[in-house]
Amino acid sequence: MTLATDDFFKALADPTRLRVLMLLAHEGELCVCELTHALAEIQPKISRHLGLLRTASLVLDRRQGQWIYYRLNPKLPAWMAQVLEQTAQANRKVEPFLTDLRKLRSMANRPDKACCA
Amino acid sequence: MTLATDDFFKALADPTRLRVLMLLAHEGELCVCELTHALAEIQPKISRHLGLLRTASLVLDRRQGQWIYYRLNPKLPAWMAQVLEQTAQANRKVEPFLTDLRKLRSMANRPDKACCA
DNA sequence: GCATTATATACGTTTTTTCGTATATATGGT
């Protein structure tokens, strides 16, 4: 299923979802607890927004034991992927994205990524 | 005043505003009646969304007699201008943008632009 | 000054979206 332009920008319109997407654009793949920690939000909220992003086909998920990892959908239209990449580049040092990344990097006991392919 | 990333994507999240921005990205500058005709929406609706875009500093206006012309704000951060340009390029042949442009081009009695500078 | 045209804005309503809490479900460890 292809992602409509309307739905793409609607997905980006929520601050929480935008922060999630910016982190995924930087880090490639993250699990729910990492995103929850980095954004300092309650877990159901992160989960719900991830659900919306998944339903909209912006992200894909992968389960590894108890952990569920999310990444940007590699099959996004090229222009959408470019919009996300440009936004991530332009906002590297802009709040709240800067703090989100910092918090992620400083998180203790991040799930091991040994088997990430 | 600088446009926050959140506000930028919130502005793009509404289908009507997105169509307006796509037309402005293509045509440079358009007046309210041209946008109203191209989108086939009631005039107060177009005016209201233009008002929101102006307040958010995405567009600037210019009065010429009774007509008020709108254009993309040339002082947008470069990455935002690029996002709009890329979106417009990628969606040239996508509905409803294609029909919007067609309707604009076929509009009779468009306000003269002889004195546009 | 009045009529016409162009556009902005107020108003109350409707629609859409987001939210926190509670809880359901899945997996792993003992």
Next chain:
DNA sequence: ACCATATATACGAAAAAACGTATATAATGC
């Protein structure tokens, strides 16, 4: 089997946004 941990989802409420109609305001032409 039970407990702990990770995550998804239901629920009702709250918040935010969009809407159409009516009307206000501004400019132009006669």
